[in-house]
Structures are given as structure tokens and as C-alpha cells.
Amino acid sequence: MTEPFVTELEDALRAVVGATHVLVDGDLRAPYETDWTRRFTGRARCVVRPGDTGEVAAVVRACAAAGAPIVVQGGNTGLVGAGVPAGGEVLVSLARLDRVEPVDAVEAQVTVDAGVTLERLQGHARAAGLDFGVDLAARSAATVGGMVATNAGGIRVLRYGSMRAQVAGLEAVLADGTVLARLGGLAKDNTGYDLTQLLAGSEGTLAVVTRVRLRLVPLLPARAVALVAVAGTDGALDLLAAARELPALSAAEVFYPDGLDLVRSYARLPAPFGEPAGAYVVLECAARTDPTDGVLEILAGCDAVVDATVASDRAGLDRLWSYREAHTEAIGAAGVPTKLDVCVPLGELSAFVAELPGAVAAVAPAARAIVFGHLNEGNLHVNVLDAGERAEEVTDAVLRLVAAHRGSISSEHGVGRAKAPWLPLSRTPQEIEAMRRIKAALDPAGLLNPGVLLPA
Amino acid sequence: MTEPFVTELEDALRAVVGATHVLVDGDLRAPYETDWTRRFTGRARCVVRPGDTGEVAAVVRACAAAGAPIVVQGGNTGLVGAGVPAGGEVLVSLARLDRVEPVDAVEAQVTVDAGVTLERLQGHARAAGLDFGVDLAARSAATVGGMVATNAGGIRVLRYGSMRAQVAGLEAVLADGTVLARLGGLAKDNTGYDLTQLLAGSEGTLAVVTRVRLRLVPLLPARAVALVAVAGTDGALDLLAAARELPALSAAEVFYPDGLDLVRSYARLPAPFGEPAGAYVVLECAARTDPTDGVLEILAGCDAVVDATVASDRAGLDRLWSYREAHTEAIGAAGVPTKLDVCVPLGELSAFVAELPGAVAAVAPAARAIVFGHLNEGNLHVNVLDAGERAEEVTDAVLRLVAAHRGSISSEHGVGRAKAPWLPLSRTPQEIEAMRRIKAALDPAGLLNPGVLLPA
Incomplete structure (x- = not known):
């Protein structure tokens, strides 16, 4: 069924990417509109699938001209609702940006498109006798662009750092269609603001990451x-x-x-x-x-x-x-958990783990919190089962307990829509205001991922 | 001799820091007005020496109210003229911000004031059985704040990365006097834009760094x-x-x-x-x-x-x-060198080294280029002796050769005033425009380090 609100914008988008890559039919849109957790879902105005950076820039320009907000999606494996629409946005899927360049063995670097999956990147690096420093369970679907946008973590952070530490440069499209390109991958470069690190972890709110220059690590068999x-x-x-x-x-x-x-x-x-x-x-x-x-x-x-x-x-x-x-998987089989991803300083970890059950029980007596995670960074995945209708209260109680122990309300998943209301627990009003100023400087109309990261 | 232009601003500054810490007399100002290279010099309206973050914020607010531009200075060991006035700015010296907190051995981190010297930081870390990952020759005078602002490098970058890699968080004063504080030092924290990494390497143009949370490394005897x-x-x-x-x-x-x-x-x-x-x-x-x-x-x-x-x-x-x-020192004893700090990809290094003498001779036949540096990052310090009055032409020729080999015109010293005209050799017009937008967002009146980093 074709939606009734097909307009000039859809025609403009078709002119950029071709008619087959503008999905307006509800059935075709559906796989993009609900995320991996099934907790976050929202209707897209349409789904656009550009094939290269030039098309991404043209899509963004067309949306900007129409004043149409955009949601950016990679592998749709995010856990905080940042990659699905709130309702009515143009969903830009980067899945077709899937080129990998040859591995540069001298520099131990490689440039890949944003839509390349982690698994494919790993295979590509290993074929050249190297490896990639970040690994996580969603590797078959998670894309490099999404991992950069969310500064993904995983089990190897202890050794190689988070995703941002692997990024030697990137190419991205700003909200007005401007393409920023910095793919040289120089090991040391002190020529001005580190826009690459500013965009890493910005969850699609400042720019659309289209290509990434990545550091590789030794293959350790x-x-x-x-x-x-x-x-x-x-x-x-x-x-x-x-x-x-x-x-x-x-x-x-x-x-x-x-x-x-x-x-x-x-x-x-x-x-x-x-x-x-x-x-x-x-x-x-x-x-x-x-x-x-x-x-x-x-x-x-x-x-x-x-x-x-x-x-x-x-x-x-x-x-x-x-x-x-x-x-x-075991937790998922036992129910629909309220998933929280937090960290506290190591000196606070024992106290936090000890106090967690009581904090949860105080707002949801029937609930139980299953905890596991990355010990070196004090990063715990708190999965609360049987919270029933008290999921919001549980979230609030756990995140406040985290803040009381000087922790972060999001350690590696990002803020997204899910945690945006609690951002003030981890960032000061002055920091949030500085973030808003930067957002306004790069995306004055607020078209990129509205409602994500910064509280409304 | 008291300068004739002492005004209400100086009185306001005295009210903040005390009369002895506002230097208006030319003799007292002089040590702050010429940098270590003796190449860069400029007259300050006055020198202000705040004693803590609150005083820095009050000084910045007073200058902002008077519309008076500010230059920030740490140990005055910079090599690109970013820490001395162009002429007429209020020079804010952070030398009195010199407190060190106890080393946190569990997290292997420490919080220190911006004015603490590298040597003192090293001694403090070593006394706790740890070490600091960056080392450089100016350690007795270079300050932590300046090293963060310039993203200093040195000989250990190969192992531990540049200064920005050591920074787990910081405190800084924005151009309107707002204090941003993020000193928790969490190992993983995905709650919004990485303002710490944006300010690292921004050369005092976005904020005044007042305290830093630093990662420490094992002491390796x-x-x-x-x-x-x-x-x-x-x-x-x-x-x-x-x-x-x-x-x-x-x-x-x-x-x-x-x-x-x-x-x-x-x-x-x-x-x-x-x-x-x-x-x-x-x-x-x-x-x-x-x-x-x-x-x-x-x-x-x-x-x-x-x-x-x-x-x-x-x-x-x-x-x-x-x-x-x-x-x-040996080069300095042989003459006044034109000092350039560049890097090229390792695959270009041999060609660059081979072509350098010809490129220099083409514009300054009597000159000779002495080259040494950090091999792993392709980072060469090019010191041109006997350039005579052709220093500007030599700079231009070398930096253009660097750009032709896909290199950076500043690898670890920063851009400062010295390299600002050549910034477009290393950053695209789109990147420079994005930097200007960020600068305008955080410092709309352009009061912090005007003329530094971004070309006029």
C-alpha cells in the first residue's frame, strides 16, 4: 500500500537513489521501523537507501530543503532506540554503502564504508594477516558506521579501547549536505579540532558517517x-x-x-x-x-x-x-528484560552490586536484576526481569544508584531515545548546554536524529 | 612603569586575583611576552595570574564583559606562537594553578591542575609506583594544561599515544565564564559528545583548560x-x-x-x-x-x-x-632555524626525505634542512638553517611538499599563529568551515586566543 503523504520530497529522493531504493510501502518499511530489541519502534515517512556518499549528501540536501527530519540506520542492532524513527522521519539506511578498500599493511589501517558489517571487516582484516580491535556479539549485522556513531565497546576494550580508539579518520555528511572527509589516517596530526572524535559517539545527531579509516591490530592466533x-x-x-x-x-x-x-x-x-x-x-x-x-x-x-x-x-x-x-539469550528467554548498560569506578563496584537488588526491589518488589559485564571498565549490563509495568521506575532507580556511585548511565550502548531523559544524571547542565550549542552550530534546523541523545 | 591604558578592566581583574597578580608594568610582563623560541613576541595589555578555577572563570567573565581578548599561557614552551599575544590581549597565565591530587592507584589515574609541570607530574606518578605516558624535552617547564591544549607528542607516542590519549577528563572555562567539569575519569562513558577530546588540541581557542584527569601507565624500570x-x-x-x-x-x-x-x-x-x-x-x-x-x-x-x-x-x-x-641544541647553536614539525604516511617517508633538500634549495639556495624525528608516526622535525630572509618561502615550500605527500603540516606542535596561514594545506575548506562554526558556537565574540589555529 502506498502511503497517502507521498510528495515532492519522495520524488526528489527517487531522482537521487532510484525508485527501487525509496521504500514508502508499509511492508517494505517495516523491517527498518522496529529495532533488534523490539522495544523501540516508530513509523518512517519513507526509507531511503543511498548507494554512496554522493547520494547520501544529495538525500540529506533534499531533506534539508524540505525541512524533513532524518533518522540514520546502520545494522539496526542498537539497544537505545537511536536508529528507528520517533515518527514521521525519513529513515536513511546506509546498508548499501558496503565497499571495503584494500588493507594498508604498512600503516595497519583500512578504509571501509559505513554499511560494512563488523564480521566482514574482521574477515577482511584477517585475510591480510591483521585483526580489528573491537568485537561484539552483533558482529554479523552491526555496521561500522553505527559502531562509530555509538562508540561501541565489547569485550576487547580492556586491550584496544572502544570504537573511537580504532578510528583514524572518517568521512561524514553534515545536515546541510556538506561532506567532511578526513581519511588520510595519519598517526599524528595536530591541525585543528578533532572533528573525527567529536562525531564518534554523537549518535547521528551531528552528521551521517559514510566512510571510516580504521586502525587494525595484530592477528593473535x-x-x-x-x-x-x-x-x-x-x-x-x-x-x-x-x-x-x-x-x-x-x-x-x-x-x-x-x-x-x-x-x-x-x-x-x-x-x-x-x-x-x-x-x-x-x-x-x-x-x-x-x-x-x-x-x-x-x-x-x-x-x-x-x-x-x-x-x-x-x-x-x-x-x-x-x-x-x-x-x-538466556535472559531474553526468561522474559523481556529492562536492559541497562552502566559503569561505576572500580572502587564503587562492590557497593553498587550489593545495593542493586534493594534499589530494584524498592520500586518493583517482584523484579530481579541479572548482572554481568566487562570487569576492567566497571561496565555492568543490568538486565531487570519481571519488572512488569514498573520498567520506567526500575530504570530510574538503577540509573540514580549509578549516579550516586559516580558512574555513567550509559557505558557502551549510548544514550539514544531510551536514556535521553536521564542524561542530566551523567552530564552537568553546563555540559548539556555546550552540547546543544555544538548541535545548533552543525545542525541548526535540528534535522538529524531529533530526540536522540539530547533531552527534549 | 605603569602603562597608560590601565582601566576599569584592570581594576576588576585586581578585585578577582589581587593586585600583585595583575602585571601591567612592562618589565614584569616581559617574560610572558616572548616565547621559548624567541621567534614569537607580542605585547600584552596586562598579565593576570589567577590562583584557581573560580578565579579563572571570574577573569574570563571580566574580560568578556569588557570585550577584551585573551591569550592563555602555560609554561610558555610552545613552538608555534599560540601562547604569546599578537598585541593587546589580556594574557592569562595558569602557572599558579599547581595543585596535584593523590594518585588513584586502583584506576591508575590522577587529577592535576593545568599549571603543573610535566616533570612534577612524572615525579608524582613515580612516587606512587606508576608513570606518565608522555615525555618530552621541555618537561621542566611545559605544563599539563598547555600539553592538553596542544595535544603534545614526544618520543613515547609509539607506545602510549599523544597527550589526548592520556586525558580521561578535564575541567575548562568557556569564553563566557561557564565552567565545564568532567573529572570522573570513567574508563567507558557513552553519554553524549566527547567535549574532552574536542577541547584537547584546540589550542586555547574554545576554552581555558584548568584541571585534567590523566591516565597513568606502569612504571617500567x-x-x-x-x-x-x-x-x-x-x-x-x-x-x-x-x-x-x-x-x-x-x-x-x-x-x-x-x-x-x-x-x-x-x-x-x-x-x-x-x-x-x-x-x-x-x-x-x-x-x-x-x-x-x-x-x-x-x-x-x-x-x-x-x-x-x-x-x-x-x-x-x-x-x-x-x-x-x-x-x-646543536641546531640552535648553529643558527636560528626555521622549525617545522610535519608528518607523512610511512609509505611516503623516503620520497619526502629525498625531495626535501631540492625543495628547500629551490627557494633558498644557501639553506640546509636538518631532519630528525619520530619514525613510527612518520613525524619529522625539519629544521632549516641559513634560510636568511627566505624563512617564509622555505616554510611554504616544505609544507607544500608535505601536503603533496599526503602529510600533515603540524604533527605534534600545533598550528598556533605560525602555521595558521597554511592550515588549508591540511584541512579541507569544509572542515575549516565546520571548525569555525564550532568556534562561533562556544566563543561567539572570538575572545579566546584570536588569530591562533584558524586562519584570519
Whole structure:
């Protein structure tokens, strides 16, 4: 069914990208209008699928001329509702921007289009004997452009930093159609404001990222993983402090008994240890040669270790990682969780974990909070099940607890529409005002991702 | 002698900081009005020395109310004229902002005032068993605030990145006196625009940095240094590629025979090798335990090595480093150089080095270009001696050659007043326009460091 509000703008967009790439029919729009969480959904005026940067710029110019707001979408794997319409925006999908340039082995860099998936980037880098520093579960669908826009994290941040640390330059389209291009990838360059880092993490509110120059890292074929039982969060932090001595350390993840129970029942996994423990840590080392000895040495020397199991073969690595990696699916199978992604300073982590159940119970007595995450950065994914109609109150209570412990209300997922009302818990009024001034300077009409990131 | 134009503004400034910290007398102003290079000098309306962030904010508000432009100064060790007045500005010295907070060993971070010197920061970190990731020759005078404002580099960028990579957060005063504070130092935080990274490297044109939250790195007591003779730039790059396999690699510096001759004659050093070579590389490794074996292994396996000498004791380290470190002084003793700080992609480095003498000779036949720098980032310090009255033409010729090789006209010194006219060689008109819009958004009256960074 063709929508009734097809107008001159749609004709202009068809002239840019071709009629087949302007989707106005509801059935064709639908896959773009609801995100991966199924929590965020909104109707697009139409979906436009430009094929290159020039087309993106022309699409943005056409929308600007019509005063039509835009929502930008990559792989639609975001978790905070930043990539789906609030209602009535032109949805610009970057899926067709999918070119990869040859890997520059001398500089250990590569330039790829925004619509290239993480999985394809990883394969491309590995074929050249290198690797990409960020990895996350949505790799088959998440796109490079979206990962830059949200400054995505994942399990390797401990070693290589977040997505912004991988970005050596980028190309982006401003709200008036101007193309900013900075793809030279120079290792050091002190010629003015770092627009690349300003756009990274700006969630599509300042510009549409169309191409990215990315740093690559060495390909490290030898891995060792330890699953370690500890008495609780303090023990996990003691183990982390010891493990940080390992130059090969590439991940340090934490989870708890209630999450383990859900995972074991969902994935039919055996108990990892004879006795239950207060908390569990997954340590991974990656190197050119087998890093197992270093891991064993750390475990032997750390008083916090209650029990541990170590693997360095493919099957063993997968088996130990599955206790951590199955959390998201296991929680999803148990209900529709209220998902929060927070971090606190490491010195506050134990207190935060201890106080969380009480804070949730105070507003939703039947709810339970399953917690797991990236130990090194104090980054916990708080998944609250059985909150019922109290999801908003739970969100508010958890985020206020985070703020009381000097934490961030969004550690790696971004603010999006989901967290925008709580942004003042993490940024001062002065910072928000400065952000608004920058937004107004680059997008005076407020056409790019309205309602995302900055509170209304 | 009191200047004739003392006015209400000076009285207002005295009310903020006290009469002894408003310097209007020419003799008292003089040390602030000429920079370290002695190339840049300009008269200040007065020098104001606030004692804390609140006083900085009040000083900025007073200047804003009077419409008086401001120049911000740290240790006055900048090399591009960004910290001295063009003429008539209020010079705000941050030297009295000199507090250091205790080192946070759990987070490996510390918060210090902008006026703290690098040397003091290093001592403070080392006393806590940690170290700071950036080091440079001006450490006794260069201040943390200035180093953030210019995104300073140095010899450890290879391992830890430039100054911006060390900055976990900062506090700064905007042009209207608003204080932005973000000193929590969270390892991961995706709540909106990265104002910290926008201000880092903005050379005082967007805000006055008053405090900084800095990441610290492990203290690595064991060092090994190799001075290596190679046939030329290509050989240096082959050696670099091999040395990058060393996890302990912390520096890779390059210099050439003409620089070595100046250094030997200035510092009365013996020839490092029996035969002269086409180029010389200094490699340094730093680790918890003696890294010498790894260095020897790399040298033995690299065909590019013509000759080499290795040291791991204090005297030997100093001796080998002196061939590289004495360059700046030796060149200064030979004349007043035109100093340029550029980088090119590594694939362009050999061609750039080969073409440089011809490009200089074409505009200044009597001049000679001495080159040395940070090999890993393709960052060369080009020092042109005997350019006479052709310094401007030499600058233009070298920077155009850099641009032709896809390089940057300022790799680690910044743009300042010295390079502002050439900014379009490194940034597109679209980028410069975006920078101007951001500048206008945060400093609409253009009061902060006018004439610095953005071309007039």
C-alpha cells in the first residue's frame, strides 16, 4: 500500500537513489521501523537507501530543503532506540554503502564504508594477516558506521579501547549536505579540532558517517581462557588487579550465580565447578604463542581464586566462554528484560552490586536484576526481569544508584531515545548546554536524529 | 612603569586575583611576552595570574564583559606562537594553578591542575609506583594544561599515544565564564559528545583548560637502547617493521648524517660507528625486566642493520640517547632555524626525505634542512638553517611538499599563529568551515586566543 503523504520530497529522493531504493510501502518499511530489541519502534515517512556518499549528501540536501527530519540506520542492532524513527522521519539506511578498500599493511589501517558489517571487516582484516580491535556479539549485522556513531565497546576494550580508539579518520555528511572527509589516517596530526572524535559517539545527531579509516591490530592466533570462581565482587577485582600484569590479557568478564543458573538451564550446561561461588570471572589472553603459562601463574599466585578451569583449545575456549556469552539469550528467554548498560569506578563496584537488588526491589518488589559485564571498565549490563509495568521506575532507580556511585548511565550502548531523559544524571547542565550549542552550530534546523541523545 | 591604558578592566581583574597578580608594568610582563623560541613576541595589555578555577572563570567573565581578548599561557614552551599575544590581549597565565591530587592507584589515574609541570607530574606518578605516558624535552617547564591544549607528542607516542590519549577528563572555562567539569575519569562513558577530546588540541581557542584527569601507565624500570646504523630511510623503515614485534618497544627515532655531524661537533661526541651510514635509528624498549635480549634478537634478524650498539645501563642509555637528544641544541647553536614539525604516511617517508633538500634549495639556495624525528608516526622535525630572509618561502615550500605527500603540516606542535596561514594545506575548506562554526558556537565574540589555529 502506498502511503497517502507521498510528495515532492519522495520524488526528489527517487531522482537521487532510484525508485527501487525509496521504500514508502508499509511492508517494505517495516523491517527498518522496529529495532533488534523490539522495544523501540516508530513509523518512517519513507526509507531511503543511498548507494554512496554522493547520494547520501544529495538525500540529506533534499531533506534539508524540505525541512524533513532524518533518522540514520546502520545494522539496526542498537539497544537505545537511536536508529528507528520517533515518527514521521525519513529513515536513511546506509546498508548499501558496503565497499571495503584494500588493507594498508604498512600503516595497519583500512578504509571501509559505513554499511560494512563488523564480521566482514574482521574477515577482511584477517585475510591480510591483521585483526580489528573491537568485537561484539552483533558482529554479523552491526555496521561500522553505527559502531562509530555509538562508540561501541565489547569485550576487547580492556586491550584496544572502544570504537573511537580504532578510528583514524572518517568521512561524514553534515545536515546541510556538506561532506567532511578526513581519511588520510595519519598517526599524528595536530591541525585543528578533532572533528573525527567529536562525531564518534554523537549518535547521528551531528552528521551521517559514510566512510571510516580504521586502525587494525595484530592477528593473535593463540588464546587461553580461564573461568574462575571467586567469593564475590571484591575477589573479582583482586583477580583483575593480578591479571592486569599479563601483557596478553584481552578480556576480563564477570557474572554472578543467578545469571549462571539462567544460562545453565537455557543452554543445558553443566555446573562449571563442584561448589557454587559468589561470582565468576572469565579471563582471556591472546598472543602469538600460547599464553596459557602466564594465566596459570597468575591464578596460582592470586589468593582470590577459589577454583578455576583453563582451556586453550577451540572447543574448550568456546565451552568456557559460553557461560558468559549465553547470558543475553538466556535472559531474553526468561522474559523481556529492562536492559541497562552502566559503569561505576572500580572502587564503587562492590557497593553498587550489593545495593542493586534493594534499589530494584524498592520500586518493583517482584523484579530481579541479572548482572554481568566487562570487569576492567566497571561496565555492568543490568538486565531487570519481571519488572512488569514498573520498567520506567526500575530504570530510574538503577540509573540514580549509578549516579550516586559516580558512574555513567550509559557505558557502551549510548544514550539514544531510551536514556535521553536521564542524561542530566551523567552530564552537568553546563555540559548539556555546550552540547546543544555544538548541535545548533552543525545542525541548526535540528534535522538529524531529533530526540536522540539530547533531552527534549 | 605603569602603562597608560590601565582601566576599569584592570581594576576588576585586581578585585578577582589581587593586585600583585595583575602585571601591567612592562618589565614584569616581559617574560610572558616572548616565547621559548624567541621567534614569537607580542605585547600584552596586562598579565593576570589567577590562583584557581573560580578565579579563572571570574577573569574570563571580566574580560568578556569588557570585550577584551585573551591569550592563555602555560609554561610558555610552545613552538608555534599560540601562547604569546599578537598585541593587546589580556594574557592569562595558569602557572599558579599547581595543585596535584593523590594518585588513584586502583584506576591508575590522577587529577592535576593545568599549571603543573610535566616533570612534577612524572615525579608524582613515580612516587606512587606508576608513570606518565608522555615525555618530552621541555618537561621542566611545559605544563599539563598547555600539553592538553596542544595535544603534545614526544618520543613515547609509539607506545602510549599523544597527550589526548592520556586525558580521561578535564575541567575548562568557556569564553563566557561557564565552567565545564568532567573529572570522573570513567574508563567507558557513552553519554553524549566527547567535549574532552574536542577541547584537547584546540589550542586555547574554545576554552581555558584548568584541571585534567590523566591516565597513568606502569612504571617500567628496565630499559634497553640500540643505536643502529642503516643505509637510509628505507632501511630505517624495515628496522621499524621488525622492531614493532617487540611488545616492550617504547621509542623509535631517526636522524641523518648531517644532524649527527652537528651533534658531534656541538656535544663533542665520538663517532658512534667506524663507518658513516645513510641514516641512524634509536630504538628503546622499556619493561619490568631487562628487555635487552629481545632487542638483540630483532637486530640479529633484520637485514637492514648495518651496524649497531646496545646499552642497558644508565650511562650507556644516556650516551646513546644523546646522539638524538642533542639535535635541538646543536641546531640552535648553529643558527636560528626555521622549525617545522610535519608528518607523512610511512609509505611516503623516503620520497619526502629525498625531495626535501631540492625543495628547500629551490627557494633558498644557501639553506640546509636538518631532519630528525619520530619514525613510527612518520613525524619529522625539519629544521632549516641559513634560510636568511627566505624563512617564509622555505616554510611554504616544505609544507607544500608535505601536503603533496599526503602529510600533515603540524604533527605534534600545533598550528598556533605560525602555521595558521597554511592550515588549508591540511584541512579541507569544509572542515575549516565546520571548525569555525564550532568556534562561533562556544566563543561567539572570538575572545579566546584570536588569530591562533584558524586562519584570519
